[in-house]
Amino acid sequence: MKVQTLIAGGGLAGLSCARELSDASRSYLLVEKQKEAGGLCRSVIDKGFSFDYTGHFLHFHKPAMRQWASRFIGKIFKERRRHAVIYSQGGYSEYPYQENNAGLPSATNRENVLGYLEAALHQRFGKKINDSQNFKSWCLDSVGPGISKNFMFPYNQKLWKFPLDQMTTHWMGRFVPSPKIKEVVDGALSKKTSDSGYNATFLYPDSGGISLLPQGIAKGLSSLWRGAGIQKVDLKKRRAWLDSGFEIDYEFLVSSLPLNQLVECTEGLPIKLRASAKQLKATSIYNINFGLKGQQPIPYSWVYFPENEFQFHRAGSVSACVPTVAPKGHFSLYVEFSYRGTKPNPAQLGRHAIQKLKQLGWIDSEKQIVSRVDLDLPHSYVIYDRYRDEVTAELLRFYEKNGVQSVGRYGRWEYGSMESAMEQGIQAAQGILTGSNVHKK
Numbered sequence: 160m161k162v163q164t165l166i167a168g169g170g171l172a173g174l175s176c177a178r179e180l181s182d183a184s185r186s187y188l189l190v191e192k193q194k195e196a197g198g199l200c201r202s203v204i205d206k207g208f209s210f211d212y213t214g215h216f217l218h219f220h221k222p223a224m225r226q227w228a229s230r231f232i233g234k235i236f237k238e239r240r241r242h243a244v245i246y247s248q249g250g251y252s253e254y255p256y257q258e259n260n261a262g263l264p265s266a267t268n269r270e271n272v273l274g275y276l277e278a279a280l281h282q283r284f285g286k287k288i289n290d291s292q293n294f295k296s297w298c299l300d301s302v303g304p305g306i307s308k309n310f311m312f313p314y315n316q317k318l319w320k321f322p323l324d325q326m327t328t329h330w331m332g333r334f335v336p337s338p339k340i341k342e343v344v345d346g347a348l349s350k351k352t353s354d355s356g357y358n359a360t361f362l363y364p365d366s367g368g369i370s371l372l373p374q375g376i377a378k379g380l381s382s383l384w385r386g387a388g389i390q391k392v393d394l395k396k397r398r399a400w401l402d403s404g405f406e407i408d409y410e411f412l413v414s415s416l417p418l419n420q421l422v423e424c425t426e427g428l429p430i431k432l433r434a435s436a437k438q439l440k441a442t443s444i445y446n447i448n449f450g451l452k453g454q455q456p457i458p459y460s461w462v463y464f465p466e467n468e469f470q471f472h473r474a475g476s477v478s479a480c481v482p483t484v485a486p487k488g489h490f491s492l493y494v495e496f497s498y499r500g501t502k503p504n505p506a507q508l509g510r511h512a513i514q515k516l517k518q519l520g521w522i523d524s525e526k527q528i529v530s531r532v533d534l535d536l537p538h539s540y541v542i543y544d545r546y547r548d549e550v551t552a553e554l555l556r557f558y559e560k561n562g563v564q565s566v567g568r569y570g571r572w573e574y575g576s577m578e579s580a581m582e583q584g585i586q587a588a589q590g591i592l593t594g595s596n597v598h599k600k
């Protein structure tokens with residue numbers, strides 16, 4: 160079979176690319192390994208609860224992207240307000256931690272604010288915070304030793320499972336808020352709900368979960384093969400093979416496969432590139448979702464847990480902000496554990512989650528649980544160590560020269576959002592439509 164554009168992977172990036180090409184009446188074929196498209200943005204419906212592949216909240220940074228997506232989300236996605244907090248030293252303080260010390264014991268509040276002010280003074284009088292710092296030293300220099308010790312270090316160590324002094328800061332961007340002195344001082348004096356950060360409000364449907372977004376984009380796409388995984392790609396011949404052995408000749412390949420998996424299935428890749436791709440690292444997430452009988456116990460969309468007593472780094476409740484994701488008289492909770500390497504034992508994680516949710520007073524008894532859905536998300540968070548930027552850049556350059564645009568969160572091997580995945584899919588299609596940025600055979 161011959162197509163002009165072969166799109167590998169039917170997550171948001173692949174689907175958005177297919178949507179653009181389809182709207183322009185261009186030949187394409189999208190192949191998705193799973194039986195359902197959507198990638199990370201799928202939802203599981205069980206006993207009347209909808210659960211996402213862990214918390215997935217849609218927010219737009221760019222008006223043009225919101226406009227593009229509006230035809231797929233229409234009025235079904237409604238604006239909701241985030242209520243995120245941190246559970247630390249036996250109490251809840253508002254997110255972001257660095258700006259909201261009032262909920263903490265007074266000694267911690269003092270330690271955090273003094274450290275922050277010292278760091279701010281050092282910066283004012285000459286200490287430069289720069290791009291080449293490692294994440295650990297960036298924390299000390301920008302938020303000070305107190306906030307680093309009490310939140311930034313333990314939380315990030317638990318999430319990343321990677322030495323913080325071997326991570327760069329290039330992933331942070333808008334994801335790690337940097338408050339002003341006034342905000343830190345105000346937040347130390349009185350408790351307030353904060354709108355800081357990139358996602359104070361978000362869009363979400365009443366029911367059906369986040370999967371309604373990819374389903375909306377996919378609607379009417381005629382060339383979408385599900386259950387069709389790419390097994391091998393020959394860049395010289397511009398030919399791909401599916402797991403079934405089926406051959407597809409293409410002119411352009413848009414791949415949203417994880418970059419390291421694209422490398423694995425590429426024939427004729429220079430040995431040096433194959434070797435350096437081994438340096439790409441990521442942290443995985445094991446997500447347990449519970450559907451429970453009873454009244455909504457907490458008002459929080461999500462809660463960060465820096466302390467080691469909790470094996471999970473984050474837990475939350477989508478029903479706290481969207482009650483209709485659970486049947487009447489019920490609510491939902493989710494818990495996220497990160498891991499690297501061997502997958503953890505689900506039974507042990509489940510026992511730990513239930514014990515801690517009881518201790519927190521979020522549930523009274525296991526008997527309340529009417530649904531449990533476990534979801535494994537391999538390579539969830541790309542690790543930005545000293546190799547990541549260079550290896551990714553050289554692989555992307557190589558693929559681009561060979562007619563492949565590698566897009567999406569894992570295609571670019573980055574810390575991206577739903578918005579950026581859609582945008583990259585659209586841009587790849589536009590490159591093909593306008594003939595720019597694509598290398599012809």
Ligand SMILES: Cc1cc2nc3c(=O)[nH]c(=O)nc-3n(C[C@H](O)[C@H](O)[C@H](O)COP(=O)(O)OP(=O)(O)OC[C@H]3O[C@@H](n4cnc5c(N)ncnc54)[C@H](O)[C@@H]3O)c2cc1C
Pocket residue numbers: 167168169170171172173190191192193196197198199200213214215216217218387388389390415416417420444536539540566567568569570575576577578580
């Ligand atoms: C824990 C977590 C929480 C997140 N929360 C949010 C949030 O709240 N808000 C937000 O905006 N973003 C969030 N994101 C980011 C968001 O999920 C992603 O940016 C986006 O979904 C990525 O889409 P994608 O198409 O790039 O990748 P994916 O969704 O990974 O899609 C890639 C597709 O390729 C398919 N595939 C893989 N191998 C093959 C093969 N060999 N052949 C064919 N197909 C293949 C996969 O099955 C998959 O469907 C979160 C991410 C994580 C990990």
